Amino acid sequence: MSEQPPAPGPGFGPPPPQYAPHQAPAPPSYAPAPPSYAPAQPGYGPVPPQPAAPAGPEFLAVDKRNAVVVDASGVVFEMYGLSVEFRWPEIRSVHYQASPNGKALMVGVIHQDGRFYECVVEAKPRARLQEWFPQLAWVLGHYRPAG
Template sequence: MTHPPYPPQPPQGFGPPPQMPQYPAYQAYPAQPAPAGPEFLAVDRRNSVAVDASGVTLEINGVEAEFDWPEIRSVHYKASPNGKSLMLAVVHLDGQFYECVVEAKPRERLREWFAGLSAVLGYYRPLG
């Protein structure tokens, strides 16, 4: 079965490109620097605790929980019973608390973490 040929088409010319709408030029705003202030970070192979100007972040086995300072009632920390880990709890305004344990290797690192954590928490949450 043969098909009849297509009828001849008029020549297609290439005229000027279509007019594109004129949008105002994009103006990038400079990135706002993060608020200055001390930071604390304790990390082991599974968990971490970070404290900075925005609040406290806990990461446990890849699951992260962020707490902004306005929603934090208090932060508590101590050494684990065996003296090898930092145990930290964030108490939310509604009374719920969230805990994270970060192993300190070598054990001397725990003393460094306590000194750093005390200074950073004292900066953001002064007593009195």
């Protein structure tokens, strides 16, 4: 007397037909050929890279969490991984000062519609704050001359 091995339990073997992956039908043999591209003509083709706008002065203040960038495009605040960009045409004015405890740079942007945005960047060592003030004043004066 020979014993037959037990049938495999659920989860073993090939999937039932209703769970088999769907096979896409073959395209019909009468399908039109893909369109060919016209030969390259003089004056057409890849656009050569445009020269970058002349680079102007930049200001950058960074700490562990925040950053302030002032450049030819405007002002950018980076705070806790989020970035807010203000283009020069959107900016009514830019203000800056030391924090009350003298350990950070506070930069504020007033938008054309009156909204106020602020970013605070810690200065470590504290002497760095005194380096940032003339740099920031010079860069802001370059892009937003008083007058």
